Amino acid sequence: xxxxxxxxxxxxxxxxxxxxxxxxxxxxxxxxxxxxxxxxxxxxxxxxxxxxxxxxxxxxxxxxxxxxxxxxxxxxxxxxxxxxxxxxxxxxxxxxxxxxxxxxxxxxxxxxxxxxxxxxxxxxxxxxxxxxxxxxxxxxxxxxxxxxxxxxxxxxxxxxxxxxxxxxxxxxxxxxxxxxxxxxxxxxxxxxxxxxxxxxxxxxxxxx
Amino acid sequence: xxxxxxxxxxxxxxxxxxxxxxxxxxxxxxxxxxxxxxxxxxxxxxxxxxxxxxxxxxxxxxxxxxxxxxxxxxxxxxxxxxxxxxxxxxxxxxxxxxxxxxxxxxxxxxxxxxxxxxxxxxxxxxxxxxxxxxxxxxxxxxxxxxxxxxxxxxxxxxxxxxxxxxxxxxxxxxxxxxxxxxxxxxxxxxxxxxxxxxxxxxxxxxxxxxxxxxxxxxxxxxxxxxxxxxxxxxxxxxxxxxxxxxxxxxxxxxxxxxxxxxxxxxxxxxxxxxxxxxxxxxxxxxxxxxxxxxxxxxxxxxxxxxxxxxxxxxxxxxxxxxxxxxxxxxxxxxxxxxxxxxxxxxxxxxxxxxxxxxxxxxxx
Numbered sequence: 001x002x003x004x005x006x007x008x009x010x011x012x013x014x015x016x017x018x019x020x021x022x023x024x025x026x027x028x029x030x031x032x033x034x035x036x037x038x039x040x041x042x043x044x045x046x047x048x049x050x051x052x053x054x055x056x057x058x059x060x061x062x063x064x065x066x067x068x069x070x071x072x073x074x075x076x077x078x079x080x081x082x083x084x085x086x087x088x089x090x091x092x093x094x095x096x097x098x099x100x101x102x103x104x105x106x107x108x109x110x111x112x113x114x115x116x117x118x119x120x121x122x123x124x125x126x127x128x129x130x131x132x133x134x135x136x137x138x139x140x141x142x143x144x145x146x147x148x149x150x151x152x153x154x155x156x157x158x159x160x161x162x163x164x165x166x167x168x169x170x171x172x173x174x175x176x177x178x179x180x181x182x183x184x185x186x187x188x189x190x191x192x193x194x195x196x197x198x199x200x201x202x203x204x205x206x207x208x
Numbered sequence: 209x210x211x212x213x214x215x216x217x218x219x220x221x222x223x224x225x226x227x228x229x230x231x232x233x234x235x236x237x238x239x240x241x242x243x244x245x246x247x248x249x250x251x252x253x254x255x256x257x258x259x260x261x262x263x264x265x266x267x268x269x270x271x272x273x274x275x276x277x278x279x280x281x282x283x284x285x286x287x288x289x290x291x292x293x294x295x296x297x298x299x300x301x302x303x304x305x306x307x308x309x310x311x312x313x314x315x316x317x318x319x320x321x322x323x324x325x326x327x328x329x330x331x332x333x334x335x336x337x338x339x340x341x342x343x344x345x346x347x348x349x350x351x352x353x354x355x356x357x358x359x360x361x362x363x364x365x366x367x368x369x370x371x372x373x374x375x376x377x378x379x380x381x382x383x384x385x386x387x388x389x390x391x392x393x394x395x396x397x398x399x400x401x402x403x404x405x406x407x408x409x410x411x412x413x414x415x416x417x418x419x420x421x422x423x424x425x426x427x428x429x430x431x432x433x434x435x436x437x438x439x440x441x442x443x444x445x446x447x448x449x450x451x452x453x454x455x456x457x458x459x460x461x462x463x464x465x466x467x468x469x470x471x472x473x474x475x476x477x478x479x480x481x482x483x484x485x486x487x488x489x490x491x492x493x494x495x496x497x498x499x500x501x502x503x504x505x506x507x508x509x510x511x512x513x514x515x516x517x518x519x520x521x522x523x524x525x526x527x528x529x530x531x532x533x534x535x536x537x538x539x540x541x542x543x544x545x546x547x548x549x550x551x552x553x554x555x556x557x558x559x560x561x562x563x564x565x566x567x568x569x570x571x572x
Contacts, residue, residue: 013405019413081404102408103424125506129469132510136473160469161565162506162522 004029005117010040011055023106037061044070050117056080064091071095075116089130093190098122121183128159155182211267213320218263224310225256238294245293248286252310255282271321280330283311287337291345299345315365319373327369335362396434450486451507454493462497466505474511475572484550485570491542492521492566500525500564516572522565527558
């Protein structure tokens with residue numbers, strides 16, 4: 001039997017943690033829980049989980065703070081109520097591997113967390129759409145951020161359109177693993193650009 | 209707002225009173241009835257002090273008829289007695305001496321309290337007092353120049369009052385709008401953190417599909433109300449709102465889920481193109497439900513490289529073989545026809561068991 005995936009759950013509503021824990025069922029082991037960003041960071045450092053699930057909005061900084069502090073130490077998946085928020089992009093750019101909406105059904109949640117625990121980005125169509133928009137804006141600003149390659153853009157657009165990695169691989173005649181690599185590279189570019197504070201600059205001086 | 213306007217007016221009132229006192233001091237040699245002038249200026253000082261005190265203790269009272277009328281009455285009396293306090297020939301030798309500016313504060317206050325019409329009427333009243341002052345001074349309105357002078361005073365007071373009243377009304381309206389927007393934001397934050405979360409829990413944890421669907425519908429309606437109209441006005445919001453409405457119709461009719469993603473940097477579209485886009489997407493959604501029996505549909509819209517708009521509608525339904533299937537009226541007329549009319553093009557990708565994806569390109 002495959003080893004259990006070790007999870008830290010962080011959400012300021014206990015009912016949510018209960019719900020997610022119940023949904024995870026077998027195959028996952030909730031090693032720590034937290035009600036705010038500080039507790040989450042402490043729990044992640046103590047338990048070194050395979051994946052940490054963090055609410056976007058928590059007292060004391062929320063998922064963005066956790067992603068910024070611990071993004072290098074574990075895979076952080078953000079849970080959110082709303083998908084259209086700029087905060088999501090910030091969280092992912094700060095080091096989260098992706099996010100899930102809180103209404104995600106149990107089986108999808110398990111599948112996504114399993115992927116995240118194994119180092120695959122949890123790239124939903126909504127996140128892909130946000131990232132595409134971000135790179136379009138950056139391109140217009142010619143901010144020096146390395147733009148997406150044509151292939152990366154193609155992959156990202158197919159994710160936004162609702163295709164799975166497998167479908168994308170078949171469509172582009174590439175291996176599923178190659179699709180994953182593209183997605184990881186896209187995330188890398190986003191992280192990198194944010195680390196250079198260039199996106200921040202573009203957002204502040206950009207279209208908004 | 210009202211309070212700061214009244215505060216400004218209080219400062220103005222003191223300035224006007226000081227000016228009046230200065231004029232009285234300088235022109236004291238011309239006074240025929242100094243006691244009258246002094247007692248009137250004293251009365252004006254009492255009103256000025258009383259209004260300042262009221263502003264500190266009970267500012268709302270400054271907008272009630274009593275204080276407003278009292279100030280106007282003292283102002284009118286000042287103007288009227290100008291003709292009695294000074295000697296004959298004063299009325300047109302200089303302009304008004306007693307309270308030429310001070311009576312204006314009463315008019316402005318009337319404007320803030322009761323609007324432009326009352327303020328303009330108050331201005332006319334003070335103007336009539338000027339006529340009284342001329343007659344009491346023993347002069348007569350026998351030349352065009354004199355009439356013009358009196359009318360000039362009246363117009364000045366009336367227009368000043370009307371402008372103040374109008375501005376106060378505008379400011380009050382703006383203030384009401386701002387506070388409504390703030391209240392809405394506050395409600396949105398509360399609902400977002402509480403009710404939306406709860407609905408999401410119900411949606412996810414309910415074992416009864418009907419309950420889950422109800423929660424989803426409520427969540428969608430609440431979200432539309434909270435965030436729908438908050439978007440900047442314009443084409444982008446129109447496309448997003450229209451497509452979300454189409455997705456909602458699909459969910460209601462077929463019980464599946466439809467997600468709509470619209471980029472926030474779409475180029476502006478002609479009304480006809482928006483209609484073609486929403487019509488075509490609506491039809492694609494209907495096909496996904498009716499023929500594809502899809503449970504999940506993804507609608508995505510972004511700007512394309514040619515400066516137009518790209519849109520995809522992908523479902524997880526049963527799909528069909530485009531080579532052997534004759535396109536129904538829905539596909540050929542409602543999707544292809546509509547989009548072609550707007551100058552765009554359509555591609556349909558499908559295979560049995562693989563779902564269907566409708567791709568649309570529309571020029572801006």
